[in-house]
Amino acid sequence: MRQSIWQGIKLVFRKELTAGLRFKAAWAAMFMFALTTLACVSLALQGGTLEPRLLAALLWVILFFASLAGADRVFADEDTAGTLLALRIYGPSQAVLMGKMLYTFFLMVVLAAFITPLFLLLLDVTVAAPVLLAGVLLLGCGGIAAAGTLIAALTTGASVHSGLFSILMLPVILPVFLPAISLTAGALGSGAVTGSYLVGMGLYDLILTVGASILFDYLWYED
Numbered sequence: 001m002r003q004s005i006w007q008g009i010k011l012v013f014r015k016e017l018t019a020g021l022r023f024k025a026a027w028a029a030m031f032m033f034a035l036t037t038l039a040c041v042s043l044a045l046q047g048g049t050l051e052p053r054l055l056a057a058l059l060w061v062i063l064f065f066a067s068l069a070g071a072d073r074v075f076a077d078e079d080t081a082g083t084l085l086a087l088r089i090y091g092p093s094q095a096v097l098m099g100k101m102l103y104t105f106f107l108m109v110v111l112a113a114f115i116t117p118l119f120l121l122l123l124d125v126t127v128a129a130p131v132l133l134a135g136v137l138l139l140g141c142g143g144i145a146a147a148g149t150l151i152a153a154l155t156t157g158a159s160v161h162s163g164l165f166s167i168l169m170l171p172v173i174l175p176v177f178l179p180a181i182s183l184t185a186g187a188l189g190s191g192a193v194t195g196s197y198l199v200g201m202g203l204y205d206l207i208l209t210v211g212a213s214i215l216f217d218y219l220w221y222e223d
Helices: 002-023 025-045 052-068 073-081 084-090 093-122 130-155 161-187 195-222
Strands: none
Touching (some): 002 093, 025 052, 052 093, 052 161, 073 093, 093 130, 093 195, 130 161, 161 195
16 A cells, blocks of 8 residues: 555656646746846846845745745646546545645755755855755755645635635745745854754644645545
8 A cells, every 4th residue: 555655656746747847837937937036136236235134035035936836736737637536536645645745846946956056146145054055945845845735735726726825825834934034044154043943944844744644635535
């Protein structure tokens, strides 16, 4: 049984990755939003500098709002294509959830790996603790993936899907968002880093993942 779930997760992830690379709608929306916002900020600053906390907040604002352009499509595309019912019949709920969550996490990691170096380069930012920055980005992407996948499932079929997704996403991800800004500021050299924030981010990511796993069974089979 466990092996079949893992196999299902791999199949769902592979399906999402293949569809994403073929149609590229979510990828294009996320990357274009992030690039446009970063370019506007860079031009507005005109070579000026910001303090580390403002830079950290700016980086996470770009990543968060860019994620809204892609994470909300993880179930909406299935609903539009008419394949959601087939997936519900033939796909185990946990395999579907974890496969789509893994794909969203992969998408966020690729986005962060692409936009963070450009952010550091264009805004002339020096990283004091690169390992810490990488860890915070991974935990932040994990939280966005867990929350985004569950909320995308909750809002599938809603007439105002995108607006509802954005409204629900912000309060859920806020406990990840705020410590991520503080830790990123520390990685950029603002001062001492509070280790409890890093542990808290990891625990909240775990809570989001477990909570999504529990709630998704009811959502998947009741709808």
